[in-house]
Amino acid sequence: MPHLPSSNHYRLFIAEKPSLARAVVDVLPKPHQKSDGFIRAGNGDIVSWCVGHLLEQAPPDSYDERYKKWQISDLPIIPNSWILLPKNSTQKQFNILVGLIRQATDIVHVGDPDREGQLLIDEVLNYCQIPSEKLRAVKRCLISDLNASAVEKSLRSLRNNHDFVPLSTSALARARADWLYGINMSRLCTIKGQNRGYKGVLSIGRVQTPVLGLVVRRDAEIEHFVSKPFYDVFAVIQTQHGEIFKAKWQPSEACAPYQDEEGRLLLKALAENVCKRIRHQTALIENVSNKKKELAPPMPFNLSALQIEMAKKFGLSAQEVLDVCQALYEKHKLITYPRSDCRFLPEEHLNQIDGVIAAIRHNCAELNDAIAKADLMLRTKTWNDKKVEAHHAIIPTLRKADTKRLTQHEFAVYTMIATQYLAQFYPNYRYAELQIDVAIAGGKFIAKAHQMLEEGWKQLFKSASSVSQDESEPLLTKLVKKGEQALCIDAELVSKETSPPKPFTDATLLSAMTGIARFVSDAEIKKILRETDGLGTEATRAGIIELLFKREFLIRQGKSIRSTAVGRQLINMLPTVMSVPDMTAHWESQLEAISQKSFTYHQFMVELTQSIYQLIDKLGAARFSHETNNR
Numbered sequence: 001m002p003h004l005p006s007s008n009h010y011r012l013f014i015a016e017k018p019s020l021a022r023a024v025v026d027v028l029p030k031p032h033q034k035s036d037g038f039i040r041a042g043n044g045d046i047v048s049w050c051v052g053h054l055l056e057q058a059p060p061d062s063y064d065e066r067y068k069k070w071q072i073s074d075l076p077i078i079p080n081s082w083i084l085l086p087k088n089s090t091q092k093q094f095n096i097l098v099g100l101i102r103q104a105t106d107i108v109h110v111g112d113p114d115r116e117g118q119l120l121i122d123e124v125l126n127y128c129q130i131p132s133e134k135l136r137a138v139k140r141c142l143i144s145d146l147n148a149s150a151v152e153k154s155l156r157s158l159r160n161n162h163d164f165v166p167l168s169t170s171a172l173a174r175a176r177a178d179w180l181y182g183i184n185m186s187r188l189c190t191i192k193g194q195n196r197g198y199k200g201v202l203s204i205g206r207v208q209t210p211v212l213g214l215v216v217r218r219d220a221e222i223e224h225f226v227s228k229p230f231y232d233v234f235a236v237i238q239t240q241h242g243e244i245f246k247a248k249w250q251p252s253e254a255c256a257p258y259q260d261e262e263g264r265l266l267l268k269a270l271a272e273n274v275c276k277r278i279r280h281q282t283a284l285i286e287n288v289s290n291k292k293k294e295l296a297p298p299m300p301f302n303l304s305a306l307q308i309e310m311a312k313k314f315g316l317s318a319q320e321v322l323d324v325c326q327a328l329y330e331k332h333k334l335i336t337y338p339r340s341d342c343r344f345l346p347e348e349h350l351n352q353i354d355g356v357i358a359a360i361r362h363n364c365a366e367l368n369d370a371i372a373k374a375d376l377m378l379r380t381k382t383w384n385d386k387k388v389e390a391h392h393a394i395i396p397t398l399r400k401a402d403t404k405r406l407t408q409h410e411f412a413v414y415t416m417i418a419t420q421y422l423a424q425f426y427p428n429y430r431y432a433e434l435q436i437d438v439a440i441a442g443g444k445f446i447a448k449a450h451q452m453l454e455e456g457w458k459q460l461f462k463s464a465s466s467v468s469q470d471e472s473e474p475l476l477t478k479l480v481k482k483g484e485q486a487l488c489i490d491a492e493l494v495s496k497e498t499s500p501p502k503p504f505t506d507a508t509l510l511s512a513m514t515g516i517a518r519f520v521s522d523a524e525i526k527k528i529l530r531e532t533d534g535l536g537t538e539a540t541r542a543g544i545i546e547l548l549f550k551r552e553f554l555i556r557q558g559k560s561i562r563s564t565a566v567g568r569q570l571i572n573m574l575p576t577v578m579s580v581p582d583m584t585a586h587w588e589s590q591l592e593a594i595s596q597k598s599f600t601y602h603q604f605m606v607e608l609t610q611s612i613y614q615l616i617d618k619l620g621a622a623r624f625s626h627e628t629n630n631r
Contacts, residue, residue, distance in 0.1 A: 001409040006085070008612065009044070009105050010040075010044050010045060010046050010103075010104055010105060010106075011044075011045045011046070011047050011104065011106040011107075011108065012045075012047075012048065012100050012101065012104035012106070012107050012108065013045065013046070013047040013048070013108045013141070014048055014049065014050065014097065014101075014107065014108070014109060014110055014111075014121050014124070015047065015048070015049040015050070015111075016049070016050055016052070016110065016111045016112045016117050016120060017049060017050065017051060017052065017120065017330075018051070019146070019330035019331075020049070020112070020143065020146070020330075021039070021048065021049040021110075022108060023143070023146040023147075023148075023151050023333075024047050024110060024141075024143075024151060024155070025039050025041065025047045025154065026151070027147055027148050027151050027155065028041035028042070028043065028045055028047070029041050029042035029043045029045075029561065030042050033478045036096065037049075037092070037093050037096035038096060038100060040415065046100060046104070048096065048097050048100050049093070049097075050090075050093070050097065050111075050120055050121060050124065050509075051090045051093055052090075052120065053087070053120045054086060054087060054090050054093065054094040054097065054120070054124055055084040055085065055086055055087065055094075055120075055123050055124060055127060055436065056084065056085060056087050057082070057083075057084065057085075057179045058082075058083035058084065058085045060077050060183060062083050062085065063077070063079050063083065065283070069192065070187050070191055071191075072187075072188060072191055072503040073259065075184050075186075075187060075188055076180070076184045076609075076612050076613060076616055076617055077180075077183055077184060078180060078609055078612070082176065083379070084123060084127060097124060097240075097251075098127070098128055101124070101125065101128045101130060102128055102130065106137065106139070106525050107125070107126075107134070107137075107138045107139070108138070108139045108141050108158065109121045109122070109138055109139065109140045109141065109161045109164075110138075110141045110143060112337065112339065113142045113143065113144055113247060113337060113390040113391040114341075114390055114391060114537075114538075114539065115167055115168075115170060115174070115537070115595070116171055116539060118164050118167045118168045119167075119168045119169060119171035119172055119175070121614070122161075122164075122165075122168040123168075123172070124365035125138065130339050132532045136162055137203075137232075138160075138161040138162070139159065139161055139165055140158065140159045140160065140161040140163070141154050141155060141157075141159075142154060142157075142159070142390060143332075143337075144336045144337035144340075144391050144392060145336045145337070145397050146329065146330065146333045146397075147333050147397050147398055147399050149398065150397070150398075158358070161517060164315045166594060166595050166596065166597050167390075167595050169594055169595075169601050170591045170594040170595035171591070172203060172601070173445045173591055173594055173601050173604050173605065174591050176605070177204065177206060177587060177604070177605075178206055178311075178590075179610050180608060180609070180612055181204070181206050181608075181612065182203070182204060182205050182206070183206070184612055184616065185204035185578070185612075185615065185619070186201065186202065186203050186204045186500070188616060188619055189202035189204055189570065189573070189574075189619070189624070190203075191203045191624065192573070192619075192622065192624045193490050193570075193624040195624075196228075196390070196623065196624045196625065198553075198566070198624060200552070200566070201551070202566075202570055202624070203547070203551050203553075204574075204578070205271065205544070205547075206546055206584055206587065207535050207536045207540065207544050207584055208544045208548055209571075209574070209578055209579055210516075210535055210578075210579060210580055210581045210583075210584050211509070211513060211535060211536075211544055211545070211548065211579060212466050212491065212548055212553050212567055212570070212571060212579070213571050213579030214504070214509070214512055214513075215504055215509070215554060215561060215562070215563045215567070216503055216563045216567060216568050216571040216572075216579070217571075218503065218504055219503070219563045219568070220568075221500065221501050222500045222501060222503065225501070226315070227497050227498055227499070227500070228260070228266060228267050228497070229266070229268070229495055229496070229497055229498075230260070230264035230265055230459075230495075230496055230497075230498060230499065231264075231265045231266075231267075231268055231270075231271035231493060231494065231495055232248060232265070232271075232493075232494045232496065233248070233249035233265075233271050233274045233275055233278075233491060233492070233493055233494075233495070234246045234248055234249070234491070234492040234494065235247050235249065235278055235283065235438065235440055235445045235488045235490075235491055236446075236488065236489050236490040236491065236492065237438060237445075237486050237487070237488055237489070238486060238487050238489045239285075239321060239479065239480050239484070239486045240484060240485070240486065241479040241480075243479060243480065244489075245436070245445040245447050246447060246492070247438045247445035247446055248445060248446055248608055249274055249443060249444070249445050250443075250444040250445065250446055251263070251265055252443070252444070253288075257269065258270055260498070264498070264523045268493075268495075271493050272493060274443060274491070275491035275492075275493050276491075277441045277443070278310065278440045278441050278488045278491050279441065279488060279491050280487070280488065280489070281440050281441045281487075281488050282440070282485055282486075282487065282488075283438050283439070283440045283445075283485070283486040283487060283488045284438065284439045284440075284483075284484075284485055284486075285436060285438060285480055285481065285482055285483065285484045285485070285486060286437040286438060286439050286482065287435075287436070287437040287482055288436050288437075288480055288481060288482050289433075289434070289435045290432055290433075290434050291432065291433045292430065292431075292432055292453070293430070293431055293432070293433055294428040294429065294430050294431075295428060295429040295456075296356070296380060296381070296428050296429070297380055297423040297424055297426055297428070297429075297456075298420060298423055298457075298459040299343040299344070299381075299382050299393065299420075299424075300343055300345065300382060300393035300394060300395050300417075300420050300421055300424070301343065301381070301393060301394045301417060301420055302340050302341050302342055302343050302393060302394065302537055302538060303321075303322065303338055303339055303340055303341070303394065303414075303538040304310065304341070304510055304513075304514045304538075304541065305514075306321060306325070306338075306394060306413070306416065306417065307321040307322070307506075307510050307541075307542070308507050308510045308511050309416060309507075310412070310413060310416065311505065311506040311507035311510065313412075313416070313508045314409070314412060315559060316506070316548075317506050317542070317545070317546075318506060318510055318542035318545055319543070319546050320543040321413065321542070321544070322338070322339075322414045322542045324407075324409050324410050325338035325339075325394070325413060326338060327410060327415060328406075328410055328414055331533055332399075332401055332405075332406065332410070333397060333399050333401075334359075334363065334397055334399055334401060334414055335394055335395065335396055335397060335414065335417055336391075336392070336393075336394055336395055336396075336397060337391050337394070338394055339391075339538050339539040340391045340394055341391075341537065341538045341539060342387065342388060342389065342390050342391055342392050342393055343393045344382055344383070344387035344392060344393060345382050345383050345384075345388065345393055346383070346385055346388045346392055347383050347384070347385050347444050349383065349395075350383055351380075352398065353376055353425075355398040356395065356396050356397070356398060356421065357371060357374070357376065357422075358398075358400070359396055359397065359398050359399055359400050360396055360418045360421070360422070362400040362401075363400060363401060363403045364403065364411075364414065364415050364418055366415065367418055367419065367422065369417070370419070370422050370460055371422065373426075373459075374422055374425035374426060375425050375426070375427070378426070378427065379423050379424075380424045382424050386604070394417055395416050395417065395421045396414070396417060396421060402428060416436075419460055419461070421463075421524055422460060423457045423460055424458070426456055426457035426460060427454065427455070427456040427457065428454075428456050429452075429454065429455065429456040429457060429458045430452075430453040430454035430456060431450055431451060431452050431453055432450075432451040432453055433448075433450060434449045434450070434451060435447065435448050435449075436450065436480060438486070439480070440488050442586075454466065471602070476564075480628070503557070503560035503561065503562055504560070504561045505559045505560060505563075506545075506559075506561065509545065509561055510541060510545075513535040513536055513541055514535075514541075516535045516581045516585070535581055535585075536585060548567070551565060552564055552566060553567030553570065554566075554567060568622060568625065569625055572625075573619075573622045573623065573624045573625075574619070574622065575615065575618040575619065575622070577615070577618075578615065583611070587604075587608070590603075590604050590607075591604070
């Protein structure tokens with residue numbers, strides 16, 4: 001057993017990882033005495049740490065030796081009593097921490113401010129079986145900024161850890177669901193694959209398999225796509241005042257048999273007939289609208305939004321962006337907690353605006369002109385306490401640093417985060433939405449244009465791919481009025497070809513995972529997916545995508561992400577319910593309900609167990625058709 005403090009009258013801070021522990025130690029009284037696996041502060045407080053999860057779900061053979069051999073007859077494997085085991089790689093630190101927990105008078109939980117951060121320390125505390133009074137007295141410290149002033153403030157605002165039990169229970173339910181689903185389905189599919197000559201593991205996951213399904217189905221759409229011609233008709237209209245503009249024909253319901261599902265006209269003869277009918281005919285101006293509209297600045301980033309933006313602009317993978325963010329947070333302390341799913345800021349952050357702006361000015365001289373034009377008195381909807389729970393949006397910290405020490409990608413990510421923060425202090429983008437409705441020979445035609453009135457926050461993003469240069473030529477509508485007659489002086493028929501859907505990229509696959517609702521048809525599931533965070537979490541999406549590459553279910557072709565032959569065969573073997581997001585969305589809504597105390601762990605596990613029995617029955621007749629060639 002490692003050497004532990006002789007006195008048991010101390011307060012123990014348990015951090016999620018060493019970097020967080022160092023940030024806590026730095027604000028505690030000196031001198032600091034470093035020991036093996038912990039640090040003692042001058043006031044007797046002790047800070048120790050986990051290294052991520054120190055405990056892991058036991059493998060099936062821990063429950064029964066016969067499970068070492070993978071057999072369909074043993075499925076499903078469902079433990080009656082769950083076993084957690086210390087990880088071999090961190091056994092020493094685990095033993096140190098257990099000793100410290102048992103001796104400490106008071107304990108402060110300093111896990112990351114999210115579901116997993118809550119669980120990974122709670123599970124160690126529960127493993128130690130400390131007295132219930134001591135367990136209920138544990139405090140919770142939520143830290144989202146590793147700079148000293150922010151950490152000190154968090155230490156002055158400790159909460160009761162018992163208040164976060166539902167969050168921890170939700171994370172525990174998720175972990176056990178992933179074990180049950182992954183172990184049973186992966187064993188069943190792998191055995192079926194091996195029976196057909198496949199040598200690898202056919203891994204199944206609650207989130208990874210629907211993500212693979214997205215790519216497989218997109219690839220199938222591309223592969224089977226047949227291009228079709230379609231046609232647009234434009235009327236060239238001259239007003240009584242000599243103005244000329246074009247208006248697009250809007251096919252009536254009678255044309256529906258000749259249109260595709262997106263409303264495109266597929267019959268050329270019909271388009272030609274429209275052109276013939278409207279030439280040199282009277283055009284009646286049925287309506288003229290000139291609506292003034294505004295677009296608020298984009299909100300500060302959460303992790304997924306940042307990953308999507310960096311993929312678009314710099315071609316970075318989700319994992320690369322996450323790694324860069326972790327370095328900016330832990331090593332450089334230049335940004336707040338990065339694994340956030342929130343895009344709002346607490347109202348108390350209003351007091352830090354000047355400090356954050358000063359830090360950006362020091363760290364990123366390229367933004368000094370943008371800072372000079374910012375109006376720091378402006379307030380967007382970003383600051384909203386009701387929308388902030390454990391963590392808030394990713395923003396720059398108050399820290400001023402030598403940014404020459406940053407890598408190219410680190411500086412690019414910091415600049416992107418800082419620019420998005422500055423956008424909160426720019427006025428709305430203002431524009432006019434112009435439309436003229438015209439009737440010609442019984443047909444309806446519409447002319448539209450978008451005219452910028454005030455650039456506002458968009459001036460910050462002129463070179464960024466996230467903002468399109470979308471200013472079209474304004475319509476000359478100053479003299480055109482409703483009820484006037486004009487003349488259709490010509491008609492234009494424009495032939496186009498339907499194009500196949502594009503392969504997924506890092507940006508579009510992440511976007512699909514966060515906006516997965518658009519890929520399902522069930523109204524209730526759509527609603528659930530809109531209310532949750534989509535497929536996966538901010539912290540897991542990058543790892544899920546990388547795992548699919550590691551399993552060789554996905555490959556990269558330039559910037560495109562494509563499915564391999566094995567990935568396609570796996571999805572084709574599975575019941576549809578396993579490869580679409582509906583089931584995962586249902587589980588995720590229940591997990592969220594557990595964290596909100598409106599659903600119970602027991603209810604969740606009973607339903608989950610029933611669904612696993614049903615899925616094993618459905619998979620029973622499935623066959624894996626092994627091929628070796630990839631796309």
